[in-house]
Amino acid sequence: MQIDSDNPRLCALYSGNYSATSSSTVVVSFPAPIRTTEPPCIFIRNSPSQPDILYREMTITGSPGNWTGFRLESGNVTWRPTGKWFAAVFASRSAASWGLRMWDEAGVIIYDSGSTPIIFTKATNSWSYQGMVQLALGNAYYYLCAAVGALASDEYFMINPFSRGLMAPNQALTNWCGARFNYSINRLQIYSVGTTGWSDLGQPGAVFARLPGT
Structure with missing residues (x-):
């Protein structure tokens, strides 16, 4: 290198x-x-x-x-x-x-x-639409990251790609984006919270990396 x-x-x-x-x-x-x-x-x-x-x-x-x-x-x-x-x-x-x-x-x-x-441990821009769910925050359109696997004890995901809203159809404003790593299914999840949403989220990058010693 x-x-x-x-x-x-x-x-x-x-x-x-x-x-x-x-x-x-x-x-x-x-x-x-x-x-x-x-x-x-x-x-x-x-x-x-x-x-x-x-x-x-x-x-x-x-x-x-x-x-x-x-x-x-x-x-x-x-x-x-x-x-x-x-x-x-x-x-x-x-x-x-x-x-x-x-x-x-x-x-x-x-x-x-x-x-x-x-x-760097894994990266993907592939997401699958899971449907609409009801959260305490309102309607949410739910997507799963294609990368599957338990996080190592010193492994993290980059939050930058999910730090702003997501495009929504027929709206002048964006839906807000909720992101988290779900440890029970070992997948990164995204929720588009709003009145409408797309079945195709697009291709935001999911990037995972280890920081040894943390």
Whole structure:
């Protein structure tokens, strides 16, 4: 594998646990701003003890070159989501006192052997429509990810592709999207909550990765 400024490695810069206490929204602040122009990829592992909580929104806070954290919102005001997370970018940071370090022509670190690389485990953009179901939140159109398999103890899914609403027919607005990993069936689920929905969700990417040691 070649690593250089044109072929960077996706590294986890920060990781941790999240837990809401008095709100259905979790606010996570990075230990230090992430300086990349593009926003970080946020991976989460929703807690197996909360199999029913749907994550309806994720917003990255800050601005290009100064990403400061992210906000996770669940779909019901009574829910208090908990789980684990990590933020990854195609860049690196000074993390080791010895090893190998590389810079690009502008002096930006592109590789540090002390930065934790993530390990992609599976990815797909294939979804199957399961029909309409009734949730406490309202009508929902339910889809299953084609990737099947139990999550390893250090495995997460990327929440970015599901952080905004989903298109709905004959509506000026979008339906909100609820996502979660269902541990009982070992599948990623998506719910399009609204009055109408499509049988064909499209092809949002489901990406899974391990972060060793977490």
